[in-house]
Amino acid sequence: MATVLDLTHSISEGMPVYPGCVPPTIRQANTVEKAGYAEKFISIYTHTGTHIDAPAHMLADGKTLDQLGVDHFVGIACVIDVSGMHTIEKVFLESQSTSVDACDFVLFHTGWAELWGHQGYFEGFPLLSLEAARWLGGRNLKGVGFDAISLDPVGSTRFQNHLVLFRAGLISIENLTGLEALIGKRFLFSCLPLKLEDADGSPVRAVAVLD
């Protein structure tokens, strides 16, 4: 039997969002008592919570989610532990190249998931150097994930790391959680988005499937 690990933060009205953004609203639209069935009505920005960015998030000519095959969102992954680092340097990634080159996705354990819900979540998380981002863009990866709010500093307007990876055709996954249990393991990673037409991103239920 396969084991499925949830790598996703919960979606609620009080959840943390990128500074300046607005959290979702979730309204009870019908109830079993009144209508015989319950349903909710959700309003949410595409880059809320655990989510993926398509290249179209920051490239006017970048691919939208529906221009990527569904197999772009599922693949073999490994977790690289970067907790305690300030900058993730290219030389460090090169030392991990055997793992990286056996994967479709590289997920970085920064440790910042523990700060979810606190102001510290938005500050000081490990970041790829531009050279490191370029090195990742040159591997044969589908995407790169972080258990932090972004691949660039909060407040960035240049989005250097995002742009390098998007230009290389990768997707990025942000606000993952639970990565510490996967350090040193090889597993099937799924970050399947909603099938939104012409979309730049989507909240996802990210999981690891282990044999």
Add this chain to the structure above:
Amino acid sequence: MATVLDLTHSISEGMPVYPGCVPPTIRQANTVEKAGYAEKFISIYTHTGTHIDAPAHMLADGKTLDQLGVDHFVGIACVIDVSGMHTIEKVFLESQSTSVDACDFVLFHTGWAELWGHQGYFEGFPLLSLEAARWLGGRNLKGVGFDAISLDPVGSTRFQNHLVLFRAGLISIENLTGLEALIGKRFLFSCLPLKLEDADGSPVRAVAVLD
């Protein structure tokens, strides 16, 4: 390399929804040209498009999605071809019991996915008899899926099949597509919902993963 097959209808403002329900709105909230990044703002009912129902959809004391472990949404599945049938009878399901008992999910190919976008989609699709629904509820399944709008007739207020399956702890998956390619195959099925707190259902990106 695993092959991933998409079993999901696209989400758009013009998509079909259950009669009387309202389709989603999808607004461009920011663009690369104006803000340096694109994002959309989506408003959607929880039972829109390809989606799952938790038991809480129709049982006041039924489990919500977040009361089910993430492994409840991933498992081995088979597709049973019921195209051309009016009623799916218990005796027919019993003849398929070897397949059913080797699965976590049973998906029914009614052929109605071809009518998506047409009025005929809401009429005349094959339905489980109450005895057949009870029989499925007595197997060791995580869920039952259909490539049709519902497990009960459109306009039903009794929801007999839904209720039998929810009382047995199953989830249901509706509005699947692409099942014809999977008849006679055994595969990993994923219908992971958004991680919405206290939710009765969620749109999903349903897929089949084949070795």
